[in-house]
Amino acid sequence: MKFNDVTRGTGLEEHGITNANLIFWTPPTAVLYEQIIKRGEGLVSHLGAIAVKTGHYTGRAANEKFIVDEPASRDNIAWGKVNKPFDPAKFDALYNRMLAYMHGKDLFVQDCFAGADREHRLPIRVITEKAWQSLFARNMFVRATQEELATIRPEFTVVNMPNFHAVPTVDGTNSETFIIVNFARKLIIIGGTSYAGENKKSVFTILNYLLPIEKKILSMHCSANVGPAGDTAIFFGLSGTGKTTLSADPHRSLVGDDEHGWDDKGVFNFEGGCYAKIIRLSKEAEPEIYETTRRFGTILENVAIDTQSRRVDLDDDSFTENTRASYPLTHIPNIVLSGTAGHPSNIIMLTCDAYGVLPPIARLTKEQAMYHFLSGYTAKVAGTEAGVKEPSATFSTCFGGPFMPLDPAVYGELLREKIARHTVSCWLVNTGWSGGPYGVGSRMKIAYSRALVNAALDGTLIAGSFEKDPFFGLDIPTSCTGVPAEVLNPRNTWADKAKYDEAARKLVELFRGNFEKYRASVPDDVANVM
Incomplete structure (x- = not known):
């Protein structure tokens, strides 16, 4: 044809x-x-995006x-x-x-x-x-x-x-x-x-x-971008952890926001577009993604629209919290047109910890990286689902369990082998709560998360000093430009230190219980990380 x-x-x-x-x-x-x-x-919205509704199902x-x-x-x-x-x-x-x-x-x-x-x-x-x-x-x-x-x-x-x-x-x-x-x-x-x-x-x-x-290509549920020096970074994370937001950096070129492969040449995008979650999207905090919602060719899925003025309300969650924008990559101003990049210098694993006990950033060994990759931890918070009254831990294998048909150890071992071969620095970043759990503490500021990620990617963070977290065994940096020192160690942000210790021990046990199903198929140094 x-x-x-x-x-x-x-x-x-x-x-x-x-x-x-x-x-x-x-x-x-x-x-x-x-x-x-x-x-x-659907309806053509103000400035040209198309607005549609999906009916009964507003998610997978x-x-x-x-x-x-x-x-x-x-x-x-x-x-x-x-x-x-x-x-x-x-x-x-x-x-x-x-x-x-x-x-x-x-x-x-x-x-x-x-x-x-x-x-x-x-x-x-x-x-x-x-x-x-x-x-x-x-x-x-x-x-x-x-x-x-x-x-x-x-x-x-x-x-x-x-x-x-x-x-x-x-x-x-x-x-x-x-x-x-x-x-x-x-x-x-x-x-x-x-x-x-x-x-x-x-x-x-x-x-x-x-x-x-x-x-033998590692398939990954991650975003990827490239810095001015040609360094590649990949961001693993479940929905709501900041994968799309943090990879859409005006100072780095976007490879893709969700799905990639890692072969012997480097990283390549599986897709030609982005499917961004846009509820309460901020023009100031996320300008590149915000502009895509005002472009011809973009699909606005379940976004509220005034049928007379055709203006959309990105803060309106009356249809769903899971409002989405689908747009071609070319709607983003700074992209890697080929959709390919070199081997990663840094891997960022994102979590939204609603218990408020994980540090905003921590350095991972390759064994810890495999452990957290297989765990794929984030947390649901009260109000997001019926019956959820307090933070609820969610573990999704390889940060994409519903889409991984093979044994998780296949993906985990491929990741560990590639990290070792290419000497990749790995980081765990918590974009969730600080100063207490959901309902007590506050959500980590995007500005802090960006500053920490930028410091990790430009090498200044790894050149600094670290302290050992006693619960998770993580290396926490002691300083970072643009981030208050007390924020870096989560225990310091809690008024009641005993409650922090209790919450941290609880989350450690949740990690260990979840990891039991992988223990027989991974090396001992990975199984005993925590």
Whole structure:
């Protein structure tokens, strides 16, 4: 198909799709805007971003994700609560019903790549019934050139029909919603949810399976940027820890904000865009990301909008706390256009500690780095979920457990080997609470976190002096320009030191209890870090 062809019901037969109505083949952003408005899928906001609502699901449907239990991949999958098996025959039957659902419907196709490195990129095809979901795919994946579109052959295909619902008693799903990955058929099917993040995280799951096994490439849930001297830094972190915010630095060039691979040449972005959480986004603290919310081509997901003035309110959480902006990387002024960079000089592991006991920054040994990478700690706070009355520890393997289909030790050992080979400095950064737990202390100032990260990246922090934390065994710097000395050691910020000691011991025990499941598969020097 030629660029931006619109055909009537032909061209998707290889996927079993026949008798569709109009098929839009990799349409550009302007065409998708026209179709979004024509179909009533969204509103054009003040200054040009498109505002959409996702309906019932405003975040990932983690309990509805499955992997087909088939012979080729069965022995590689770390089956359990996250990677739940799905019957191959049930998958075929459900997909056949989806195919019938698509009869007579208009469809949107995006042919693109996952991976900026041409040696490792994966050709993918995203087929959906929603024009705005097609724009999301166009923003988030690496776009094919017009010449590449003439020859691109997808290796994996995502078929996403938000308005198609499963019948649990017939299809074997948990609900009407499903996200199912089939490695044998190289096919992902999604239904019953309009949350666009399912598209990108499903493809991320594919890469997290293929790259470590086939190419010994470490796949990472992290952001990455490059300094003026060419030094690369990567930032691991779960949602809400500051991964996107801290990597969007006006003095450093952004490689990507969420998903990367680390091969023998260095780091490369998996994506062509960013999917930033923007609730209460500050123009002063996060100017680069703020400006993307006012650009043509940006999708504002579940952001409140005045239907008359078309102005948006980034502080309004009436739909969800998880408001998002999807935009191409080119909306950020200082980026690495190639999406590739050298080996990291520094690794930053971000946590939002609501107990208020972890230091704002600490130096990690390679053993501690593997321990904290496998732990993937952050914390939920009261009010964010029903029933949460006090800080609640969350451990997500490799800072991305829901997307990691292999044994966590595979990713952990790859990380440790690369840290040792490339002499990488590793840091744990707490962007959470100081002076007490959530409800008593206060959230770490972004200015302090930026100052600490900058000092780590430019080498001034590691050249200074450190003191040993008695609970977590961490090396804490004793000084940093721009940060009050008393903030650096969290115990100093608590009025009641005995309560700090109690909270610290409690969190240590939570770490140890969580790590028991990894103990048998990691070296003793890692297992005994804490």
